[in-house]
Amino acid sequence: MAASKGKQSKALIVGKASALFNRQGYLSSSIGDVMRETGFQKGGIYNHFESKEDLMLASFSHAVSTMARAYQEALRGKHGCWEHLLAIAGVFQQLAAGHLSPGGCPIMNAAIEADDAYPSLKVQARRAMDDLLQMVRGVVEDGQRAGEVSASADSAEVAAVFIATLEGALMLSKLYDDATPLTQAVQHLASCWSAELGLAT
Numbered sequence: 001m002a003a004s005k006g007k008q009s010k011a012l013i014v015g016k017a018s019a020l021f022n023r024q025g026y027l028s029s030s031i032g033d034v035m036r037e038t039g040f041q042k043g044g045i046y047n048h049f050e051s052k053e054d055l056m057l058a059s060f061s062h063a064v065s066t067m068a069r070a071y072q073e074a075l076r077g078k079h080g081c082w083e084h085l086l087a088i089a090g091v092f093q094q095l096a097a098g099h100l101s102p103g104g105c106p107i108m109n110a111a112i113e114a115d116d117a118y119p120s121l122k123v124q125a126r127r128a129m130d131d132l133l134q135m136v137r138g139v140v141e142d143g144q145r146a147g148e149v150s151a152s153a154d155s156a157e158v159a160a161v162f163i164a165t166l167e168g169a170l171m172l173s174k175l176y177d178d179a180t181p182l183t184q185a186v187q188h189l190a191s192c193w194s195a196e197l198g199l200a201t
Contacts, residue, residue: 010048013038018059018066023103026056026113026121053118060121063106064128067091070100071135081143082190085162088136089186092166096173096182104174107132108167133159158193165189 016038021029031042031052038045049055074087094100103109107128114122136159143149169185 014058014062018062019102021059022106081148084139096179
C-alpha cells in the first residue's frame with residue numbers, strides 16, 4: 001500500500017511539474033514553484049527525485065508521452081498521406097488552443113531552453129524531435145509506396161519543412177493568442193505539396 005501511495009505521489013508531482021515547466025519554463029521555475037503547484041514540501045519532492053534536473057527530465061518525459069498518445073489518437077482511423085499529415089497538424093492546433101500541454105509544444109520549449117546548463121534535457125529534446133520527424137517521414141514514405149506522393153520526394157526534407165513550419169506557426173499563434181497563423185500554415189503546406197509532391201489534398 002505504501003509503495004502504491006508513493007507511486008501516486010510521484011505521478012502527481014510529475015504531472016503538475018510537467019505542466020508548470022512547459023508553461024513557465026524549466027529554468028525559470030524553482031522548486032518553490034513546484035511546491036506551490038503540487039502542494040508537496042521540498043522534502044516530499046526530493047523523496048522521489050534526486051535533484052531538480054531529475055524532476056525536469058521526468059516531467060519532460062511525461063510531456064512527450066502525453067504528446068505521443070495525442071498523435072496516436074489523432075492518426076487512428078485516418079487514411080492516406082494527407083489525412084495523416086492533417087491529423088498531425090491538428091495536434092498542433094490543439095496545442096495552440098491550450099489543450100494537451102499548457103504552454104505549447106513541449107519539445108520546442110525544451111529545445112529553446114536547453115543549453116550547457118542542462119545537456120541531458122537537450123539530449124532528450126533531440127530524441128523526442130527525432131521521433132516526431134521520423135513519424136512524419138514514415139507517413140510520407142507510406143504515401144510514396146501507395147503512389148500518393150512523388151517517388152522523387154525527399155521524405156526527410158518534407159518532414160523537416162512540415163515540422164519547422166508548424167512549430168513556427170504555433171509560436172506565432174501562442175504569441176498573438178490567435179490560431180490564424182497555424183491555419184494559414186496548413187493551407188500553405190497543402191497548396192505547395194499539391195503542386196510539388198503530387199500529393200492529393
